[in-house]
Amino acid sequence: MEAIEVTGLRKTYGGQDAVAGIDLVVARGEIFSLLGPNGAGKTTTVEILEGHRRRTAGDVRVLGEDPGTAGSAWRSRIGIVLQDADDAADLTVHEMVKHIGGFYPDPRKADEAIELVGLTAKRNSKIRTLSGGQRRRVDVALGIVGRPELLFLDEPTTGFDPEARRQFWDLIRTLAADGTTIVLTTHYLDEAEALADRLAVVSAGRIVAEGTPATLGGRGAAEARVSWTENGTVRSEQVSDPSDLIRHLVASGADLSTLTITRPTLEDTYLSLIGATR
Numbered sequence: 001m002e003a004i005e006v007t008g009l010r011k012t013y014g015g016q017d018a019v020a021g022i023d024l025v026v027a028r029g030e031i032f033s034l035l036g037p038n039g040a041g042k043t044t045t046v047e048i049l050e051g052h053r054r055r056t057a058g059d060v061r062v063l064g065e066d067p068g069t070a071g072s073a074w075r076s077r078i079g080i081v082l083q084d085a086d087d088a089a090d091l092t093v094h095e096m097v098k099h100i101g102g103f104y105p106d107p108r109k110a111d112e113a114i115e116l117v118g119l120t121a122k123r124n125s126k127i128r129t130l131s132g133g134q135r136r137r138v139d140v141a142l143g144i145v146g147r148p149e150l151l152f153l154d155e156p157t158t159g160f161d162p163e164a165r166r167q168f169w170d171l172i173r174t175l176a177a178d179g180t181t182i183v184l185t186t187h188y189l190d191e192a193e194a195l196a197d198r199l200a201v202v203s204a205g206r207i208v209a210e211g212t213p214a215t216l217g218g219r220g221a222a223e224a225r226v227s228w229t230e231n232g233t234v235r236s237e238q239v240s241d242p243s244d245l246i247r248h249l250v251a252s253g254a255d256l257s258t259l260t261i262t263r264p265t266l267e268d269t270y271l272s273l274i275g276a277t278r
């Protein structure tokens with residue numbers, strides 16, 4: 001059974017399509033990332049999958065059930081890290097994580113969840129005394145304390161410092177290796193590239209491209225730009241396979257100390273996909 005199966009999903013607000021027909025399958029154990037500009041329909045889609053919003057049309061199965069009608073047993077199998085979680089600021093980190101863990105049938109120990117997000121040193125601090133990035137880590141701890149089979153992360157690393165982001169990425173990989181399915185919404189393309197097995201780009205309520213980070217939008221087949229210096233001048237050529245050109249340059253004794261070979265980044269591909277659909 002797939003973790004998520006969506007066909008023909010639509011959501012309209014006052015006659016306007018926020019989600020205009022989305023088909024989506026996420027396999028169990030997969031890290032799936034949703035990308036797209038502000039207002040594309042990502043949060044609306046994810047909130048429907050979480051059972052927090054009603055759909056206008058379409059068929060949705062999440063862990064085998066319809067989120068619109070599924071009950072608390074289904075809910076306890078899902079973890080959610082929202083974009084703007086509002087913490088109960090007067091509790092300590094440990095009190096809060098323990099409290100939320102109490103709602104699940106087989107929670108992690110609060111200290112284990114706190115350690116997984118790297119907050120052990122702040123275990124006994126009141127949440128209101130934490131920095132923005134530390135609070136975000138509490139949100140993540142709350143999302144994983146119930147040992148979810150499926151974890152939704154909506155822009156999880158906003159406000160994280162670079163080291164905290166890398167730690168968070170390791171955590172997500174560990175959870176996925178344990179079999180947790182992860183749906184990640186992010187505006188950080190390096191994050192999507194580092195984590196996602198597959199990604200989909202949403203624009204104006206539709207999926208405009210889907211693939212792996214390496215192949216999205218034809219990226220795998222994109223030409224490489226080879227640059228080098230010749231007689232003090234920078235030369236560059238665009239080729240599908242640089243091997244012949246490099247052999248030729250080596251044979252001709254060209255100066256290759258400044259040689260670079262670049263292909264479109266995920267960000268380049270994403271921006272051209274978004275630009276083409278606007």
Ligand SMILES: Nc1ncnc2c1ncn2[C@@H]1O[C@H](COP(=O)(O)OP(=O)(O)OP(=O)(O)O)[C@@H](O)[C@H]1O
Pocket residue numbers: 013018036037038039040041042043044045
């Ligand atoms: N409750 C609502 N009532 C009316 N319109 C809404 C509502 N929620 C979202 N929308 C509209 O639906 C569209 C999709 O919004 P959504 O929040 O799903 O986008 P998003 O892709 O998550 O954007 P962001 O990257 O900014 O979080 C937007 O045009 C938004 O204004």
